[in-house]
Amino acid sequence: MFARDHATARGIRVTEFHMTWLVRYARSSIGAKHIMAVTGLLLFLFAVVHMIGHLQMFGGRDMYNTYAHFLQSLWEVKWPVRAGLLVLLIVHIIVALGLVAKNRAARPERYAKFKPVVSSAAGRTMAFTGLAVFAFIAFHIIHFTVGWVQPEAFHTLDAEKRWDAYSMFVIGFQNPAIYGVYFAGMVLLALHLGHGAASWLQSLGLRHPKYPVDRLGPLIAFGLFVGYMAPPTAVLVGLIRMNGVG
Amino acid sequence: MSDLNLTLHVWRQRNAKSPGKMVTYKVTGVSTHASFLEMLDILNEQLTAKGEEPIAFDHDCREGICGMCSLMINGRPHGGQRATTTCQLHMRHFKNGDEIWIEPWRAEAFPVIKDLCVDRTPFDRVIAAGGFITANCGSAPDANDILIPKESADDSMDAAACIACGACVAACPNGSAMLFVAAKLAHLHRLPQGQPERMHRTQAMVTAMDAAGFGNCSNHYECEAACPKDIKRDVMALMNRDYAKAALASRDRETKSDGSG
Numbered sequence: 489m490f491a492r493d494h495a496t497a498r499g500i501r502v503t504e505f506h507m508t509w510l511v512r513y514a515r516s517s518i519g520a521k522h523i524m525a526v527t528g529l530l531l532f533l534f535a536v537v538h539m540i541g542h543l544q545m546f547g548g549r550d551m552y553n554t555y556a557h558f559l560q561s562l563w564e565v566k567w568p569v570r571a572g573l574l575v576l577l578i579v580h581i582i583v584a585l586g587l588v589a590k591n592r593a594a595r596p597e598r599y600a601k602f603k604p605v606v607s608s609a610a611g612r613t614m615a616f617t618g619l620a621v622f623a624f625i626a627f628h629i630i631h632f633t634v635g636w637v638q639p640e641a642f643h644t645l646d647a648e649k650r651w652d653a654y655s656m657f658v659i660g661f662q663n664p665a666i667y668g669v670y671f672a673g674m675v676l677l678a679l680h681l682g683h684g685a686a687s688w689l690q691s692l693g694l695r696h697p698k699y700p701v702d703r704l705g706p707l708i709a710f711g712l713f714v715g716y717m718a719p720p721t722a723v724l725v726g727l728i729r730m731n732g733v734g
Numbered sequence: 735m736s737d738l739n740l741t742l743h744v745w746r747q748r749n750a751k752s753p754g755k756m757v758t759y760k761v762t763g764v765s766t767h768a769s770f771l772e773m774l775d776i777l778n779e780q781l782t783a784k785g786e787e788p789i790a791f792d793h794d795c796r797e798g799i800c801g802m803c804s805l806m807i808n809g810r811p812h813g814g815q816r817a818t819t820t821c822q823l824h825m826r827h828f829k830n831g832d833e834i835w836i837e838p839w840r841a842e843a844f845p846v847i848k849d850l851c852v853d854r855t856p857f858d859r860v861i862a863a864g865g866f867i868t869a870n871c872g873s874a875p876d877a878n879d880i881l882i883p884k885e886s887a888d889d890s891m892d893a894a895a896c897i898a899c900g901a902c903v904a905a906c907p908n909g910s911a912m913l914f915v916a917a918k919l920a921h922l923h924r925l926p927q928g929q930p931e932r933m934h935r936t937q938a939m940v941t942a943m944d945a946a947g948f949g950n951c952s953n954h955y956e957c958e959a960a961c962p963k964d965i966k967r968d969v970m971a972l973m974n975r976d977y978a979k980a981a982l983a984s985r986d987r988e989t990k991s992d993g994s995g
Contacts, residue, residue, distance in 0.1 A: 513981035517912075517950045518940055518974055587950050594842045594909035594949030600743070600756055601809035601835040604907070607954035612907065614952065687953040693975025695968055 520583055525691035527580040528684050532708075534573055535677070539712060542657075545719035548733050549654040553646050556653035581622060588615050611683040617676050624673035631666075632656065638666070658730050661723035674716050682709040738764040738825060741833045742777065744789055747846050750853075754846065756835070766826040770813060771796060771803060773825050774836075790849040796821040798962070801897030804904070805850060806837040811901035811960040819899065819962040839900050841909035843947040856946035857898050860915055863942035867922060868930045886924050893920035895963040902957035902965075908949030913957035915943045916973035917965045923972065933984035936976040 513519040541559075544552050559566065604612065627637075635642030641659035646652040661667050686705025695701050722728040739762045747754025761777040768776065771793050778788035794802035803820040807813035813823040828834065836850065844852040894917075902913035919936055922928030928935070951970065958967050 509981065512941075516940060516977075516981070517910075517944050517948075518977040519981065520950060521974060522978055587952070591908035591910075591949040591952070594947060595840060595907065596842055597840050599806055599809060599837055599840055600745075601806075601837070603809040603814070604954075605810070605814070605905075605956060605959040607907065607956050611952065611954050683953070690953050690967065690971050691974055693971045693973070693978065695971035 520587055521691040523579065523583050524587070525688040527576045527583075529688050530576050531573070531580060532681065532685060535712060539715040542719050543715060545654070545657060545728055546722070546733060549646060549652075552654045552657070553648075553650045553652060557650045560651065577622070577625075581618070584615065584618060608683060610679040614680065614683055617680040620676045621673065621680050624669075624676060627669065628673070631660070638663070655730060657719070658723050658728060661720040664724070667720055667724050670720055671717065674713050677716075678709040678713040680709075681712060682706050685709060736766075736830065737762075738766060738828060738830045738832070740764060740773070740828065740831070743833065743835045744850070745837045745846075746789070746849055747838075749848055750845050754849075756837075764825055766824070768825045769796065769821055770805070770807065770823040770825065771821050790847075790851050792851050793821060798822040799897060801899040804839050804852065804899060804901070806835075806839065806904055808835050811839070811904045812899075812962050814960075817962055817964045819897075822962075839904035841900075841903045841906075841948070843909065843911070844900060844903060852900070854898070854900050856943075856948070857900065857911070857914065859946060860911070860939050860942045861898075861918065863938040864918060864922075864935050865931060865938065867927050869927065880926050882925060890921050890924040893917045893924065893965065893969050896921070896961075896965050897963055899962060901960045901962055903948065905956040905960035906949065906951070907954060907956065908952060910951045910957070911943050911946070911948040912951040912970050912973065913961065913965055913967075915939050916969040919973050919976065920969035923976065932976065933980040936973065937980040937984075940973070940977055 514523065541555060544555050610617070631637040638656075638660060641656045644652045644655055646654070661670070682705045684705065685708040686702050689695055689699070689701045689704065719728065722733075727734065739760070742759045742761055743756045744759060745754055746757045759777060759781070761773065761780060764773045764776055771791070774789060774791055781788050792802045792804055794800040796803070798819045798821060801819075803812075805812065805820045807820065807823070812818060812820045813827075815823055815827065838844075838846050838850045839852045839854075841852075843856045844854055847853050896914060896917035898914060898918075900911075900914070903909055903911050906913075919939060922935065923932050955967055958965065
């Protein structure tokens with residue numbers, strides 16, 4: 489806020505500058521809640537778009553490779569989006585770690601007996617599942633973006649000389665170990681979202697008796713889990729193959 | 735009904751500075767008509783007769799409205815019976831031979847003063863930061879001068895039922911006081927009389943809450959389950975929304991870090 493004279497114990501203080509209100513908001517308990525909710529929501533929205541993209545595996549090689557080519561050719565969009573996602577992720581994690589530290593400090597001594605009554609295991613393990621999802625995302629990028637995990641399947645071209653993302657996907661998930669890693673990653677993401685997506689409306693104060701705010705989280709988490717695991721599962725059971733779908 | 739003989743594990747701590755520990759006591763001949771606090775009175779009489787120091791615990795009205803009694807009983811604030819304070823918890827809910835764990839509220843902001851008594855002064859500081867409402871002095875206003883919808887009056891009264899006992903802080907895995915602060919805000923902000931200072935009050939009380947060292951809410955709602963006055967999570971949503979408005983969009987005067995304006 490603007491500079492304003494006021495007497496304090498230390499004498500007259502005139503050093504209050506512009507925008508201190510914004511810093512104070514960001515550092516407040518509820519400000520941190522809002523930051524977690526908004527960054528979490530934006531990351532979730534990316535996850536939905538990403539999931540819809542991958543559902544195009546069911547449309548066959550041409551559809552999927554066209555989509556992949558479309559994304560890769562839009563570098564003016566691709567890099568800002570990647571940078572934005574990275575910033576969101578970093579802010580989400582840093583604020584979360586700060587909150588974990590603050591919350592531990594606020595309850596230093598444990599009870600000899602304590603019974604959680606309504607809090608879910610997913611809710612109480614948010615820090616753990618969050619960091620695990622972060623590790624999963626790192627693996628995912630190394631696997632499908634950098635191409636270190638299965639280099640033999642990376643950078644092959646299809647008949648139209650496009651990057652053959654379809655083959656990479658199929659070869660990737662025909663391997664049960666890879667499938668297992670992604671399955672575990674999606675379980676963790678679903679657990680994280682189960683609490684996270686139930687929290688964001690409450691955190692932003694958008695609770696209303698007409699909307700099932702608390703059931704939204706598990707619903708969204710389940711939907712995302714099914715949507716993400718459908719194409720890899722179809723590959724694993726042989727529904728989506730190198731030579732086509734069905 | 736027959737009297738109860740119980741084994742109690744009670745937190746004993748000489749003062750704020752010294753370390754405490756759980757101490758086991760046997761209490762005999764407790765009537766099932768006794769309240770939980772009366773059971774502790776009986777134990778204290780037995781301890782005094784033996785020449786031991788009685789257990790210090792907070793209590794006042796003993797009719798469930800003052801907010802003085804506390805106690806974590808078997809891991810649940812106020813014993814975990816729905817919408818019941820410790821003073822209204824009766825021994826008929828226990829069986830002969832039961833073992834009961836009794837601990838003080840645990841939170842950095844609520845240091846133990848002695849045994850089961852904790853210092854809940856931070857709540858007073860939050861209340862003080864809330865300031866006043868604007869009201870005309872002078873002659874009494876006419877009834878229904880300010881029209882208040884029934885729903886608003888009911889919602890406000892629900893929030894005003896908060897007795898500031900601190901069970902929400904005790905139950906919260908993060909030692910957060912948001913249910914308390916939100917209830918105090920909601921009880922004024924659901925009424926027309928609370929509107930003029932609404933933005934400033936929200937900011938001031940949240941600032942005072944943060945300064946007191948309470949943790950942050952992570953939407954577990956253990957507070958709601960523990961509340962002896964059944965305060966609902968809705969009040970916290972109201973506070974979260976109002977805080978965004980107050981911090982980002984209001985032209986309100988500045989709130990300093992101690993919550994004063």
